[in-house]
Structure formats: structure tokens, C-alpha cells
Amino acid sequence: MYYGIEFKKIFGKENLKNIFKEHSINHIFIFAFSLLLLLYTGKTNYKLFHSIIETLTAVACLSLFIIVINTYKISKNSFFIYLGIVYGFVSIFNLLHGIADTGIFNISTDPINLSVQLNISYRIIEGISILISFIFLYKPIKPILVFYSYTLISSLLLYIIFFTKLFPACFIYNFGLTSFEIKCEHAILLIMLSSILLFIKNRKHFSKTVICYMSLYLVFTILVRTISIINTTIYNDFCLVSHILKFISYYFLYKALVENVLNHPLNILYNDLSHKNSELNLKTIELKKTVSKLNEENIKLEKIKKELQLNKDKQEKLLEFLPDAIFVTHNSKFIYVNTAAVDLFKAENKEELLGKTPLNFVHKDYLDVLTERLEAEKNHINPYYNFNEYKLVTIDGEIIDVELKTSPIGCKGDNLCITVLYDIGERKKAEHTAKLLYEAQENEKLKTEFFSNLSHELRTPINVIYSALQVMDLNNNPKFIEKYHSIIKQNCYRLLRIINNIIDSTKIDAGYLKLNLTYDNIIPVVEDISLSISSYVESKGMDLIFDTDVEELYLDFDPDIIERIILNLLSNAVKFTEKGGTINVFISHNDESVIIGVKDTGIGISKDQQSIIFERFRQVDKSLSRNKEGSGIGLSLVKSLVELHKGTITLTSTEGVGSEFIIQLPILETLKYSAKSKQTIDNNVVQKINIEFSDIYSDIYS
Known part of the structure; x- marks a missing residue:
């Protein structure tokens, strides 16, 4: 379907109409008359007909070579330059093929076989070269290298054909064309069919006219090869027709190369020169206008110079009376300061400040910042600076808070800047x-x-x-x-949970909560505590999934605290996930840390609330009539307990989609050689589960 559409575009009515426009009726008539004359010659004297046809095709191929050699610097089309060089050598084989058929060469006792050998040789060279030519659509060509390569190949092939018996026989008297010749014809036919598809695939590199000419050349060549396969003898009407078609095919090849190598580059060159000439005329007109404007501007410039001198005097007076400190720097050195600047720096006079740099007065804490800013001013990286706060040290050693803004003045390269300083001491207080x-x-x-x-x-x-x-x-x-x-028991658990959270938060703040660290496998601890509530989760109409990428992972941790962290996160997940939802608990690891994740498909948390979710006493819903219970200590406590393990906890959540809490604990092995304590889910853990899930208003284990 794809190639069918492309053939319609290439051989469409509009494109064919453009091609026929290039040929006058006289040209078409002469061409048709020539073909009829050749047919008549072929019927009366086949040898003469064959010699004429082969000479004409050889001349056509040689013309392509001559055109390319003389125009390759203009066209710069590697594809057609390569083909032009190839057809120069094809013309030699073609001419020798025609001469050999007449029997002029005394080298061979079988002139027809020699003629067919030369014919099949240049056809193979031609077919393979067309396939290779598509490489030069994407790579530049080196014409000299190609020329010498084909010279070597052609010389070797001609030597083998004329002076050795290595080249297989292609024609045998009283038998006709050999199987070798017919197989070669099949191969050439496949190559030409492949070439048509390659032309269509690489159509963007050619105009529609060129593709049409080249496709017609390949189609007629395919017809010639097809006739050669069908007709195993020579000197009959099939041979006559095939040679006429061969002549027509080379005509279309000649038109394609002339169109792309001569007409197209010359048209582009002509259009480019015309465009440049038009641009030059426009620029000449603009230049005249510019000269006229410059004369007018010179008059205005003299007037402006006088006004500038007057303004300079006014500005100096204005700067002196301004209450804010102002100084002008050149290459970061003070060249002007007003009276307010003298007072701000506690100087006796202006001369005490002139010649110094801002670095002489900046506080040591701001030295690097100001140095970077002065360097940026010098390099014109940022021509305008917003107000920035600094601490300066006056001449008598007093530290003052100031706000300043700097802007370049004068021409580029002058390194002149003006700075305004505001004393913001009172404002800071x-x-x-x-x-x-x-x-x-x-x-x-x-x-x-x-x-x-x-x-x-x-x-x-x-x-x-x-x-x-x-x-x-x-x-x-x-x-x-x-x-x-x-x-009663459920609500006692709830009270106990609140009190435990408050006490533990207070202990953490005071630094009294210590971890009972042990070096053990953390995987079963997380897995057992997660799966221990699976029946409860399923009773709520939700799914609990546990997954881990490793079965054993030993590190220093407090099993009781880890259980409490996981239960708290699972409690939140159950609390805020609707029936039919899923809760995932997963464990992964890298070289430095173990990663524990609790992910749910619950209501999620809005972006503006995510930043405060781990703050103590914070809740997304603060109202007393909120949907879910909680003191607002839980997640803050979880974060503190994770940080006691030198780990981190992060949240990723999308409102209406769900939330994911990721805990990263460093793999510490300071207790590696101490006694391990085996972790199991016992009655104490069951009680922990009931306590952590107490605000969901249903017992897990009753």
C-alpha cells in the first residue's frame, strides 16, 4: 500500500504533464521517427542496427561521464557524481560489446560469446553500482578514489575476458545463452527491482521529476532483462525490441542526470544570484537613508553634548543633597562618594574613602558574596542587581546593616558602576x-x-x-x-496509644529515648508484622501485598521500634483507603541502605498539605468533626523514630490516587558480631497491633 501511494505521486498525472511540457512536439516526433528508422534497420540489417544502438548508448553513457567531470564542483551531488563516473566505464564495455559482435576482434574464436560476456559484465557493474550509489546520499564522495577503483576493476575484468578463459561462457552455438548468463540476468533483474524501492524510500533526496526519470530508466531496464531471460537466442524480434528499450532507458537516465546535475544547480545558482542582487539593491537604498539619518544625528549630537554638560552639573548637586549614601566605582574602586556616604562610613572627608574598594568595608561573613558580585560586575554577567543585604564595617569598627543596589553606567567596557546604600538597621530590628x-x-x-x-x-x-x-x-x-x-478494651488501647505517643515525643525532644539496637535480619520483622494484619485488612474489603527483592538483609536496628513504625504507617493506610483498595508493603535495597515502602490506593494528600504532614500536632483535617480520628502526633513520631535509626522518610502522594511512604535506613553493622535476637509475632506484638489500630474502631484480635 505504501509503495502504491508513492508510485501514484511520482507517476501521477501532474508530474507526467510537467515532463511532457519539457519536450516539444517536434522533439517527440523526431524521437519516434528515429525509433522507427532503427526498427527498420534492425529488420533489414541486424548487425548494423546492433552497432548503431550500442554506439548510441555508449555515447549517452560517455556524455554522462563528461557532464559529471565538468560540473561536479557545481552540483555537489555525490549520488549523481558517482553514477556519472560509473557510466563512463559502462560506456567502454558497451562500446566493446558492440564492436565484438561485428567480429573485428581476432582474439576470440567466438565473437558472439565475447560480445555477450562484455554485455553481462557491464550490466552487473551497472546494477551493483546503482545499489552502492545510495550510500552517497548520506556520505560525501571522493571522485578520484572512485575513478581509480573502477579503472582497476574494469582493467582486471577486461583482461580476464580477453586474455584468459576464467570468465564463464555466456553463449554457445546451436545451444543459445548459457545457464550462467541467464542466472546473471535474474540477479540483475532483482537488483533493478530493489533499486526502484530504494529510490522510493529515499525520495526526499530527489525531485519528483528526477525520481520519475530514474524509475522509467529502471523499469525499461527491467523489461530488457526480462526479455533476455525469456529469449535464449539472438538475432530475432525479441532482441530487436530489447535493444530499442535499452536505448530508451538510457535516454531517461541521461535526462535524470542532466536534470539534477545541470538544470537544477544552474537554476538554483541563477535564483540565488537574482536574490542577492535584489538584496544588494535594497541595502543600497537603506544605506543612503542611513547616511542621511547620520547627518541629522550629528547635528542632534552636538546639541545633546551641551545639554549633557548642564545635566551633569545638576546631577552632581542632586547627589550631594540625597539622604542615601551613593558612590561610583571604576574597576571596583571608589571614584566618587556623596556626603551621605561619608557620614555612613564615619569618615572625616571624601578623600578618606576615594581609591578604596567595597571589600575594605564588608564584614568577613559577606566577603565571598561581595567578591563574586564584583567579579560579575566586571564581566558584565548581570548588568542590573536587585537590592541585597550586607553587613559593613565602618572606619571606627561599627557593624551596620545595609541594603544596596548596583547598576552599570557609562559605555560597555568602562567598568563604571553606581551603587545606592540604605542603612536598614532600624528596619532589621x-x-x-x-x-x-x-x-x-x-x-x-x-x-x-x-x-x-x-x-x-x-x-x-x-x-x-x-x-x-x-x-x-x-x-x-x-x-x-x-x-x-x-x-472498653478497644478504647483503653486508644488512650494508651495517645499517651505513649505523647510520652515518646517528649522523650525524643529531651533526648531520653534510646534505641535497643540488635544486629538481625530486618526482612522477617517487616514481613511478619505486615502479614499479621492481613486478615483484618481483608475483612475491610482491601488487599494487602508484601514483596521483597531479598530474603535476608542484616543490619543494626531496634525491632520493636521498626514494628511500631510499620504498624503506624499501615494504620494510616487502612484508615484512609476505601473498600476494594490495595495496600502494598515492599522492601528493596542498594549498597548503602534498605528501602521500606508502604503504598496505598487511598484518598491521597494534597500538595499544599504534604509539606506539613510530618510536623508535630499537624493534621490535614483540623476540625473536630473530621472523618478520621488522630492526635496529629503519629507521623511526626514515625519521622523521629526513623531519624533515630539515622534514616529518612519521604512522602509521594496524589490526591484521589493514593500515598506512598518511603523509609530509607542505612545498612549499619556495628553490632554484627553481637548476639542476635530472633524476632517473632507474639502476644506483645498483637497488643501493639491493637494499640496502633485502636482509632479505627474495631478489634483486630479479640
């Missing part, structure tokens, strides 16, 4: 006071929110416990008591 006030307000607000939330978290389970006890007093049914006993 006011900002510091405002910052302390804001932090106090924020701390107070956060404290109020925490205690409000904590009172809610404590009151809720206490109320539930109290209500359950009241109901149990009214009804002594054992099953009824067992039910409310479970409720």
Missing part, C-alpha cells in the same frame, strides 16, 4: 521583633489546636468507656458484657 511576635502567635495557635484536638481525642474514648460501664450495670447478660468489654 523591627523585622526581628515582628518575626518573634509571629512565631509566638503561631506557637500559641498550634498549642491551642493541639490541646483542643487532644482533649477531643481523650474525651471520646473516656465517654465510650463510661457509657459502656453504665450499660453493663443495667444488663448482666454475659454475651452483652463480653461485647461491651471489647469496646
